[in-house]
Amino acid sequence: MLQKHGQKTNTPKVQYRTEMLKQKIKDKTVVVAVLGLGHVGYPMSSLFAKNGFQTIGYDISSKRLSDINQGKVISELTSILPNDETHKQKTLSEIANNLKISNKEEILKSADVFVVDVPTPLKENETPNLLFLTKTCKTITKFLRKETLVIVESTIYPGATEEIVKPLLEESGLHAGDDFYLSFSPERIDPGNKKWSLEKIPKIVGGINKESVDVASSLFSQIVEKVVPVSSLQVAEATKMLENIFRSVNIALVNDLSKFFEKMGIDTWETVAAASTKPFGFLPHYPGPGVGGHCIPKDPFYLLYKARKMGTNLEFIEEAACINRNMPLYVVHIAEETLNTCNKNVRESSFAVLGVTYKKDVLDIRRTPSKTVITELRKVSKNVMAFDPLTDETFGAKTGSLEETIKGKDCIILLVNHSYFRENSIEDKINELAPNCCLIDTRNFIDSSKLKKSIIYRCLGKPLKSG
Amino acid sequence: MLQKHGQKTNTPKVQYRTEMLKQKIKDKTVVVAVLGLGHVGYPMSSLFAKNGFQTIGYDISSKRLSDINQGKVISELTSILPNDETHKQKTLSEIANNLKISNKEEILKSADVFVVDVPTPLKENETPNLLFLTKTCKTITKFLRKETLVIVESTIYPGATEEIVKPLLEESGLHAGDDFYLSFSPERIDPGNKKWSLEKIPKIVGGINKESVDVASSLFSQIVEKVVPVSSLQVAEATKMLENIFRSVNIALVNDLSKFFEKMGIDTWETVAAASTKPFGFLPHYPGPGVGGHCIPKDPFYLLYKARKMGTNLEFIEEAACINRNMPLYVVHIAEETLNTCNKNVRESSFAVLGVTYKKDVLDIRRTPSKTVITELRKVSKNVMAFDPLTDETFGAKTGSLEETIKGKDCIILLVNHSYFRENSIEDKINELAPNCCLIDTRNFIDSSKLKKSIIYRCLGKPLKSG
Numbered sequence: 001m002l003q004k005h006g007q008k009t010n011t012p013k014v015q016y017r018t019e020m021l022k023q024k025i026k027d028k029t030v031v032v033a034v035l036g037l038g039h040v041g042y043p044m045s046s047l048f049a050k051n052g053f054q055t056i057g058y059d060i061s062s063k064r065l066s067d068i069n070q071g072k073v074i075s076e077l078t079s080i081l082p083n084d085e086t087h088k089q090k091t092l093s094e095i096a097n098n099l100k101i102s103n104k105e106e107i108l109k110s111a112d113v114f115v116v117d118v119p120t121p122l123k124e125n126e127t128p129n130l131l132f133l134t135k136t137c138k139t140i141t142k143f144l145r146k147e148t149l150v151i152v153e154s155t156i157y158p159g160a161t162e163e164i165v166k167p168l169l170e171e172s173g174l175h176a177g178d179d180f181y182l183s184f185s186p187e188r189i190d191p192g193n194k195k196w197s198l199e200k201i202p203k204i205v206g207g208i209n210k211e212s213v214d215v216a217s218s219l220f221s222q223i224v225e226k227v228v229p230v231s232s233l234q235v236a237e238a239t240k241m242l243e244n245i246f247r248s249v250n251i252a253l254v255n256d257l258s259k260f261f262e263k264m265g266i267d268t269w270e271t272v273a274a275a276s277t278k279p280f281g282f283l284p285h286y287p288g289p290g291v292g293g294h295c296i297p298k299d300p301f302y303l304l305y306k307a308r309k310m311g312t313n314l315e316f317i318e319e320a321a322c323i324n325r326n327m328p329l330y331v332v333h334i335a336e337e338t339l340n341t342c343n344k345n346v347r348e349s350s351f352a353v354l355g356v357t358y359k360k361d362v363l364d365i366r367r368t369p370s371k372t373v374i375t376e377l378r379k380v381s382k383n384v385m386a387f388d389p390l391t392d393e394t395f396g397a398k399t400g401s402l403e404e405t406i407k408g409k410d411c412i413i414l415l416v417n418h419s420y421f422r423e424n425s426i427e428d429k430i431n432e433l434a435p436n437c438c439l440i441d442t443r444n445f446i447d448s449s450k451l452k453k454s455i456i457y458r459c460l461g462k463p464l465k466s467g
Numbered sequence: 468m469l470q471k472h473g474q475k476t477n478t479p480k481v482q483y484r485t486e487m488l489k490q491k492i493k494d495k496t497v498v499v500a501v502l503g504l505g506h507v508g509y510p511m512s513s514l515f516a517k518n519g520f521q522t523i524g525y526d527i528s529s530k531r532l533s534d535i536n537q538g539k540v541i542s543e544l545t546s547i548l549p550n551d552e553t554h555k556q557k558t559l560s561e562i563a564n565n566l567k568i569s570n571k572e573e574i575l576k577s578a579d580v581f582v583v584d585v586p587t588p589l590k591e592n593e594t595p596n597l598l599f600l601t602k603t604c605k606t607i608t609k610f611l612r613k614e615t616l617v618i619v620e621s622t623i624y625p626g627a628t629e630e631i632v633k634p635l636l637e638e639s640g641l642h643a644g645d646d647f648y649l650s651f652s653p654e655r656i657d658p659g660n661k662k663w664s665l666e667k668i669p670k671i672v673g674g675i676n677k678e679s680v681d682v683a684s685s686l687f688s689q690i691v692e693k694v695v696p697v698s699s700l701q702v703a704e705a706t707k708m709l710e711n712i713f714r715s716v717n718i719a720l721v722n723d724l725s726k727f728f729e730k731m732g733i734d735t736w737e738t739v740a741a742a743s744t745k746p747f748g749f750l751p752h753y754p755g756p757g758v759g760g761h762c763i764p765k766d767p768f769y770l771l772y773k774a775r776k777m778g779t780n781l782e783f784i785e786e787a788a789c790i791n792r793n794m795p796l797y798v799v800h801i802a803e804e805t806l807n808t809c810n811k812n813v814r815e816s817s818f819a820v821l822g823v824t825y826k827k828d829v830l831d832i833r834r835t836p837s838k839t840v841i842t843e844l845r846k847v848s849k850n851v852m853a854f855d856p857l858t859d860e861t862f863g864a865k866t867g868s869l870e871e872t873i874k875g876k877d878c879i880i881l882l883v884n885h886s887y888f889r890e891n892s893i894e895d896k897i898n899e900l901a902p903n904c905c906l907i908d909t910r911n912f913i914d915s916s917k918l919k920k921s922i923i924y925r926c927l928g929k930p931l932k933s934g
Contacts, residue, residue: 158731188745195747202744228744231737238733239741242724243749246717246742252783253716257709260779264625266705270698274706275713277669277695278655280662282710283750312727316719316790319783 014178017147018211021181022218024112028052032219033111035136037064037101039076039294039364040153040187041117043198047080048115049098050091051223056111057101058139065101075363079197108143113219116140116152116165117187119294126301128157130164137168144172149181149215155244155299156184157306158237166208182208183216184233186240191293192362202226206236244299245317250285251296252320255327258287258461268461269444287461289415289442290327290369292358297324297367328372331442331460335377335411338438338458344410350383352409352434354402354426355416356391360443363390370415371395385409389420406433417443427451481645484614485678488648489685491579495519499686500578502603504531504568506543506761506831507620507654508584510665514547515582516565517558518690523578524568525606532568542830546664575610580686583607583619583632584654586761593768595624597631604635611639616648616682622711622766623651624773625704633675649675650683651700653707658760659829669693673703711766712784717752718763719787722794725754725928735928736911754928756882756909757794757836759825764791764834795839798909798927802844802878805905805925811877817850819876819901821869821893822883823858827910830857837882838862844880852876856887874900884910894918 024030030053034045037059049055059065067073074092081088100107108114118132133154140150150169152161161184166176176182185205190196203220205227207213217227230236258268268287276284291297300321307314336346358368365371370386374395377384386397387405399405406412406429414421427450430439435452441459448457458464491497497520501512504526516522526532534540541559548555567574575581585599600621607617617636619628628651633643643649652672656665670687672694674680684694697703725735735754743751758764767788774781803813825835832838837853841862844851853864854872866872873879873896881888894917897906902919908926915924925931 158728158733190747193747201746204741204744226744228741230741231734234731234733235737235741238728238731238738242738242742243745245724246720246749249716249720250713253713256781256783257712260774260777260781261625261705263777263779264701264705264773266625266701267698270702271705271709274671274695274697274702275709277671277693278710279668280657280660281750282713283748306731307727310727310730312730314723314727316723316783316786319786323783 014211018214021112021147021149021215025215025218025222028222030054030112030219031056031110032113032115033058033108034115034117035059035108035139036116036118036132036154037068038117038119039191040189041115042068042073042076043080043189044115044117044153044187045099045101046077046095047198047223049095050080052094053098053222055099056107057099058103058105058108059101060103062103065103068101076191079194080199105139105142108139111143111148113149113151114140114144116150116154118154120154120156120302121294122298122301127305128302130156130160134164134168137165138171141169141172144169144174144180146174146179147181149183149212149219151183151185151216151219153185153187155186155240155295155302156237157302158234158241159306161206161233161237162208177209177212181212181215182233183212184236185216185220186236186243188240188243191364192359199224202228204228204230204236204239206230206233208233241299241303244295245303245320247285248291248296248300248324249317249320250283251288251291252323254285254461255287256323259330262461262463265463267463269459286444287442288327288369289331289373289460291324292366292368292370293362293364294366297321328369329376331369331373331413331415331440332376334458334460335413335438335440338440338456338464339411341464342438342456344438346380349381349410350408351377351381351385352405352412353377353384353386353394353397354388354405354412354414354421355418356386356388356393356395357416357418360417361390361419365391365393373413373415383409388416389418403429403433406430409434409437411438411440413440413442414445415442417445421445430455481678485648485681488579488614488616488682492682492685492689495689497521497579497686498523498577499580499582500525500575501582501584502526502575502606503583503585503599503621504535505584505586506658507656508582509535509540509543510547510656511582511584511620511654512566512568513544513562514665514690516562517547519561520565520689522566523574524566525570525572525575526568527570529570532570535568543658546661547666572606572609575606578610578615580616580618581607581611583617583621585621587621587623587769588761589765589768594772595627595769597623597627601631601635604632605638608636608639611636611641611647613641613646614648616650616679616686618650618652618683618686620652620654622653622707622762622769623704624769625701625708626773628700628704629675644676644679648679648682649700650679651703652683652687653703653710655707655710658831659826666691669695671695671697671703671706673697673700675700708766708770711762712770712787714752715758715763715767715791716784716787717750718755718758719790721752721928722754723790726797729928729930732930734930736926753911754909755794755836756798756840756927758791759833759835759837760829760831761833764788795836796843798836798840798880798882798907799843801925801927802880802905802907805907805923805931806878808931809905809923811905813847816848816877817875818844818848818852819872819879820844820851820853820861820864821855821872821879821881821888822885823853823855823860823862824883824885827884828857828886832858832860840880840882850876855883856885870896870900873897876901876904878905878907880907880909881912882909884912888912897922 033056045057386394438456500523512524853861905923
């Protein structure tokens with residue numbers, strides 16, 4: 001796919017240096033620094049360490065460092081660890097041997113490679129908040145030397161590496177492309193996806209020049225199965241945008257259709273399953289209470305920001321993001337509607353929200369739709385409890401055990417299909433503790449045939465059954 | 468997936484009759500009538516005939532019948548014919564033996580099964596034109612007997628089988644479900660798709676009651692590899708809508724993005740190829756001059772019609788359809804823009820349009836985007852020629868051989884990536900016959916490295932190269 005590079009051809013001297021660095025990468029004698037040890041940076045730094053690279057992990061949060069040191073977030077490494085216990089322990093000690101973590105920037109002194117994995121969130125007004133990125137660039141600038149390699153993995157809009165990262169790094173007096181290598185290689189981690197681990201997902205690599213693509217590709221080919229070089233930084237940036245906007249748009253489509261199908265008496269879940277039998281040209285997406293996590297809810301707004309700055313209106317993509325954003329309100333709406341069908345007043349009803357994180361069996365609560373659902377419920381009812389087996393966060397709702405949360409509630413809303421609920425026979429618990437409730441299932445998770453007849457069951461994307 | 472049927476349980480007598488009909492289907496002693504011998508009905512009737520069913524093909528068009536009889540449209544059967552010549556001829560004579568075609572409705576007298584494959588187009592105002600469907604139902608009504616089976620395959624909005632087809636058939640005095648079986652089973656044919664032939668694509672089957680699903684499933688399981696029963700007529704209808712709206716929306720997304728990426732200097736084709744390396748959660752779609760054929764451009768408007776009638780606004784789906792519909796105008800726009808860059812006035816320029824059908828190597832011209840492109844060009848230029856190896860239709864443009872069409876033109880627009888153009892070394896022909904043209908490639912088909920430097924090459928979804 002490597003086709004064009006607008007840059008000037010490098011001199012034989014630069015070519016020689018590039019070959020030297022590639023050899024050092026092959027020999028694993030380069031020191032790799034990963035900046036930002038979050039849901040991406042922690043597994044990423046561990047993967048370098050696992051593969052024998054002397055690795056530095058830098059993060060400004062002492063809380064996060066202590067969580068890592070105490071093994072509290074070791075579940076984030078699941079996809080790069082062997083299954084059997086002996087091999088797993090061996091791998092963990094290899095990682096511990098090679099990975100040094102710190103919140104002191106001096107640790108970066110010895111780095112030959114800087115990998116940027118900091119969050120790129122949104123400001124209140126839905127425009128990119130690049131503060132973490134720019135601060136990190138300024139830190140790197142202090143330690144940048146000739147022949148070092150900088151790789152950005154954080155999601156940014158097309159053009160940002162060249163427009164924002166490059167000038168900040170060049171404040172060092174060194175020139176990107178000539179003096180140091182600059183690459184953008186989007187992270188593609190899928191939390192909780194056991195089939196597609198970090199090592200098995202092909203790695204897109206763009207660069208400011210051909211040499212930057214070359215050295216970054218050499219590095220990644222040491223730790224992942226497949227590297228896909230592309231022709232420019234912008235194509236690499238745009239690839240990540242396309243992937244996540246594809247998801248945003250397709251989730252919006254099925255959410256939008258499901259509201260209409262409910263009205264028509266059509267089961268969206270059955271319809272999606274039927275369409276999935278088409279062996280080409282279709283990819284299933286499912287209705288849900290809204291999108292969460294650090295990618296799908298925000299990435300479209302990165303592209304929309306850039307488009308607006310260039311005078312382009314991407315209304316269609318914006319509309320998709322809005323449909324998804326409004327889903328938590330729709331969940332509250334159908335809860336109210338269902339309560340009304342059994343003559344219950346929403347203001348006098350008690351609520352239990354089951355599941356707070358944004359995704360099944362994942363403990364990430366960033367931009368989780370449950371925040372909106374709980375906040376809206378608390379505006380109308382004084383009795384709102386929430387429970388999640390993976391997090392203590394409840395956005396102001398009272399909490400307790402699963403049983404305490406369910407007990408005696410008028411309305412139970414299942415927002416996340418955690419395995420925990422299955423393992424704890426959620427249907428039996430509801431039958432026992434809230435036999436007269438309205439049960440709102442946003443994940444098609446509940447086996448409604450197990451429920452007592454006195455329970456009014458409603459599933460998102462399915463028609464409310466009469467009677 | 469078969470879950471619920473609102474209908475009353477049938478009596479033992481009806482159950483007995485159902486078993487009888489299923490046995491006759493198994494013995495292939497039922498006579499199958501296919502009504503409408505178009506791009507779906509002709510292959511479908513041939514497939515029944517190939518599998519040993521006495522088959523009746525009914526179509527009101529004597530032109531179509533004569534085309535079929537003269538073997539002019541035999542290419543539409545490619546996917547159900549064996550590759551080697553001996554077997555192919557044997558299959559064709561089996562089909563000829565078992566398939567009787569006619570435009571006289573009396574031929575339907577002996578039918579036990581009626582399969583409806585008539586077009587369901589749009590009126591001028593973008594609402595469903597169900598005239599073919601209703602006329603066909605009235606014809607069936609004349610010949611409907613007890614224990615016959617009616618299957619609708621034509622694409623319609625959810626609810627239409629029950630609301631429109633059923634009452635028309637019941638004018639016979641017979642009751643759907645009790646006296647005759649009624650099923651909806653969407654056609655899923657993909658013209659030109661050699662991998663997924665009619666026989667290999669799973670068949671969704673919905674019915675007005677369980678017995679209707681049963682007998683229709685029995686029938687289809689005789690001619691296709693997999694049958695997927697669903698719980699209602701509406702789910703079967705909605706499945707087809709979802710499949711085609713999925714395509715409309717995803718094509719719109721990449722078309723919309725590609726216009727912005729062009730502006731940013733990003734190659735959309737390379738970006739889509741890079742995103743396609745993600746092994747989960749992505750399905751590639753490509754930019755193009757707009758959608759055509761009998762499905763993608765119109766099916767969204769069937770659902771939109773039904774939604775509007777029910778007071779639901781599906782703006783997002785409408786917006787997608789509009790983006791695709793505007794693509795031919797965008798193609799004309801970039802042609803004008805490219806001509807301007809070399810100081811050519813569009814009014815004084817001559818144009819060649821290469822490819823008129825809606826899809827590669829397919830001779831279907833229904834709703835082809837070329838119609839709009841040619842019409843718009845003819846508004847501004849007196850010299851517009853068009854050429855397609857598969858059709859003589861040029862929507863008013865002059866035509867000639869490929870060479871005559873290209874010769875001396877200021878602007879050449881490639882709209883369809885027919886294999887014919889590759890086989891005829893299109894780049895060489897353009898170099899020789901129009902060495903100073905602007906060449907607009909809407910399919911990323913041209914090998915621009917083979918073009919003379921004097922040719923200004925522009926590909927949809929790619930930035931216009933400077934200089």
